[in-house]
Amino acid sequence: MIKLYAAALTMAALLAAAWPMGAARAEEKKLDPAAFARGAKAWADNCSRCHNVRDPKELRDDQWKPVVTHMRIRAGLTGQEARDILLFLQGSN
């Protein structure tokens, strides 16, 4: 039971650390001019680790957003990598 409480405490600490960065995240959207290039590389490197890369034209901008978040969790991407890939996909469809 102690292990369970320790795990819950760890998660709570991670959550507490989340909110300030969540606010910073919204500000980052317009800035990085190299994000598109980084996104193209991250897309090529990461998608093919499990499956064939998907054509950016397969989905609309709004559809790519939850898909990329799903893949961020499933493929182990950082938040920045996921945003770069999303920018690349939305800019290429």
Add this chain to the structure above:
Amino acid sequence: MTSNPRPMRLAVWGALAAIATGPTLAAGTDDVKALKSEIEALKKEVEELRAIVRKQVPPSSEAVAALRQEIARAQSEWKDVGSTKHFAGYADMGYTDAKNRRGLFDLARFNPAFHYQYQDLVLLDAELEIAVGENGSTETGLEFATIGLLAHDYAVVYAGKFNSGIGQFRQNLHPGWINRLPSTPVGFGHDQAAPVSEVGAGVRGAFPLGSMRATYDLWVGNGPRLELNPAGDEIEMIEASGATGDPDGKKVFGGRVALLPLPRLELGLSAATGKVAVVQGGVAEAARDYDVFGADAAYQWRGLDLRVEYVEQKIGDQAASVAPEGGRWKAWYLQAAYRLAPTQWEGVLRYGDFKTPHADQNQKQWALGLNYWFAPNLVGKMAYEFNKGLAGAPTDDNRWLLQAAYGF
């Protein structure tokens, strides 16, 4: 008396000319009148239109700006909404022709998946599995359903039912349009060596580590259940698919860490530990140890895809149990797939080995496959398996497999 023909001819020609020209001249006069009236009508219409145009005021620059703003807002409307969603999933259909059994269409499966995201904070991620059973019934199951909180760039906190984080195959490679062969590697199916899913909560993510990248996944869950043999004195198999029940009341803690020293090279280690108990008549016996270990590696280079994975689940002994002996269920496979560029053909070779405390479950397998990719997410597969198991058991039968798989 002779007549003079010349005046006669002139008279005839004159008559003919009068006949020919008389009506034409009359008709021409009518046309001119009609045309004149039409022109007058047109002139009137033009004047009316000019009057209308004169009354119109040219749009102001403010009005143009407002219109442009409206168009821009419409074009980026999706960015302003709080929630976005996407319907995804996959489906696969298959045919199997095994030795000692007639060929049959034995797979018709549809896995719809739903992604609902609220802002950059939360993702609901769920997948169903709907398949046709042997007797024609439809079997439906919840593959996974998690709510994930995007805590920060390096962590996602999640809870619900999730694919086991032990190794790679069960969490990322099992969908038909991703798995390079029509079949699951031996030992990586349901109730075999590899845990399938878990109900619990966890945290996972990735972070840079110098020039490399690392990923991690830590979770806690209810753990598996044990199934006894018909005699009730041996553990037949481990049901390591997520459940909301936890008869022994003790949780299982697990995790996986992976390093990516190169962008397309992944090396992973995973483990889990906890307790599990045999349940008799709804009552749990004394708990016993439950330990899991996994190791996996994957590498892609041009058209080559290499994978190797090992997993084992170990159940400890419990002298007070009706089934005192524990056991070890372990499996591994090595797979190589090569895309014959620039064609859409792909060849696959896999070797797998599954060892358990029960001879009828043990199996070694060579599988040889040929795939044709109609699209990056649509594949036709053909494979032949050389199986070595207990003589007379289905695990010993070689078989042909055909499969079509589509991911969307």
